[in-house]
Amino acid sequence: MSALTRLTTVFVDCADPIKLAAFYQHATGWQLTDSTEDFAALDAGPGRPALGFARVPDHRAPQWPDGGRRLHLDFAVADLDRAVADLLRLGATKPAFQPGAHAWVVLLDPEGHPFCLAPADTD
Template structure:
């Protein structure tokens, strides 16, 4: 068994795919549309974004609306530089940062938390 795809619920699949495309450099899947968009990742891993009616963003670290999952990305640059780049692309930064010296918790434009870790 091999993991082939990860799909995130969101209100606007094309916008969220564009954020992650700019953040990661992955290519947009050619059949992306307003209801389901995707990025082609390395080794065949596909990241999908599906439209969900009445989407409610996770409320991390509060669990009123659970995060359900989060993604972790290794960055080649310093954490501070990567954080600044991602914030400029539209990421958010929650006040709570459990281990800010080792990784940073950010949120994508749809509210999903994700972490960045330096090599």
């Protein structure tokens, strides 16, 4: 069996790739490298996986906290409270159910995909 060597891209199925890529571009500062009506991609930098967004006909948002989730993204942030506030201003929402017991925060992107923010390790 051949081993996987390197993760190159994580794709998010969505209704509007351009809009969702713009949200994550503002949230992360990553560079938009490709954008069409059906696909958009962000480059996280050398050696890091890209983040792609692909249009799916009749896409339905996942339901948090149950149903429809297949994966979610986690991000480390220097200032958790500030990051949450900034992302809420960009169009994220904060669901009532927060399982992290203040260790992390779950947000939903503008299309309803859950993602988590946790304090960056400052060692």
